[in-house]
Amino acid sequence: MKNNRFTAAVLIPGFLFMFIFAVFPVIYGIGISLFDYNPLNIQNTFLGLENYRRLIHDEVFWKAVKNTFFFCIVAVTGNIVITLFLAKIISVIPSEKLRTAFRTILFIPCIAPAVGTSMIWKYGIAATDGGLLNRFLGLFGMAPKNWFLTTMPMMIIIIVYTLWSDIGYNVVLFTAAIEGVPKEFEEAALIDGAGPVTCFLKIKLPLMGRTFAFVSIMTMANYFQMFAQFRVFAASGGKDNSVMVLTNYIYKTSFSSYDMGYASAIAAALFVIVFVVAMIQNRMMRSDWSYE
Numbered sequence: 001m002k003n004n005r006f007t008a009a010v011l012i013p014g015f016l017f018m019f020i021f022a023v024f025p026v027i028y029g030i031g032i033s034l035f036d037y038n039p040l041n042i043q044n045t046f047l048g049l050e051n052y053r054r055l056i057h058d059e060v061f062w063k064a065v066k067n068t069f070f071f072c073i074v075a076v077t078g079n080i081v082i083t084l085f086l087a088k089i090i091s092v093i094p095s096e097k098l099r100t101a102f103r104t105i106l107f108i109p110c111i112a113p114a115v116g117t118s119m120i121w122k123y124g125i126a127a128t129d130g131g132l133l134n135r136f137l138g139l140f141g142m143a144p145k146n147w148f149l150t151t152m153p154m155m156i157i158i159i160v161y162t163l164w165s166d167i168g169y170n171v172v173l174f175t176a177a178i179e180g181v182p183k184e185f186e187e188a189a190l191i192d193g194a195g196p197v198t199c200f201l202k203i204k205l206p207l208m209g210r211t212f213a214f215v216s217i218m219t220m221a222n223y224f225q226m227f228a229q230f231r232v233f234a235a236s237g238g239k240d241n242s243v244m245v246l247t248n249y250i251y252k253t254s255f256s257s258y259d260m261g262y263a264s265a266i267a268a269a270l271f272v273i274v275f276v277v278a279m280i281q282n283r284m285m286r287s288d289w290s291y292e
Helices: 002-032 050-056 059-091 096-111 114-124 132-138 152-180 183-191 196-207 209-224 228-233 246-255 260-284
Strands: none
Touching: 002 260, 050 260, 059 096, 059 152, 059 209, 059 246, 059 260, 096 152, 114 152, 114 228, 152 209, 152 228, 183 196, 196 209, 209 260, 228 246, 246 260
């Protein structure tokens, strides 16, 4: 009986916290999506599924979906490739102090405020006048360019910024996973004549399956919800909505147009997309191995 009371005392507050701050907002948001909701109105008309039907014919919504998927696929792929490479490099450094120093340096951008670092990149690197990017191009005799009026280059700049600001977290995870693989496997492969690249791709990487799956799923889910950099670099969505993503479209629809019912429908669509993608990734990346 005492154990049951202790278990309840520990779990109930956690469940209440999760319900209040995670489950209830989702239910409330879905409820709002059924109305022509505006917080400034005294009465809000019930629309049923009209907001969801509106999504089907909304060209900006589908453009935002396309941009979101493009950003996530490119950025997540780049993140995993770069972090695996850096983690492997760090893992072979003989000095523990140097390994810790490199991990710390790479992790610092992860804890810096995204809005602040986005502003630095916007006005210090991508700015038309005096930006480092245009100064670099000037070394080759090229005229300054307004990157904020471009389409694909603007998206690439945002992707590069995202990778710079976010790779440290996955580097730490992958480094721990690499160091956690028993060295006996790699030593046996080296004795059999396998090279370092083969050992990593055929031995260590498969044995990191659980960490790889976790990193891939969490990074993809996180990148679907990226907002700060898109809002700072291109609040209006860029030229021809070329960098409009779902999170920015939700914010713009909610707080610029005050059409919160429709914005909630977009948010519900984003929730479904993230859930489906996460489930597909989870199924594709199941790991049933063990080296214990």
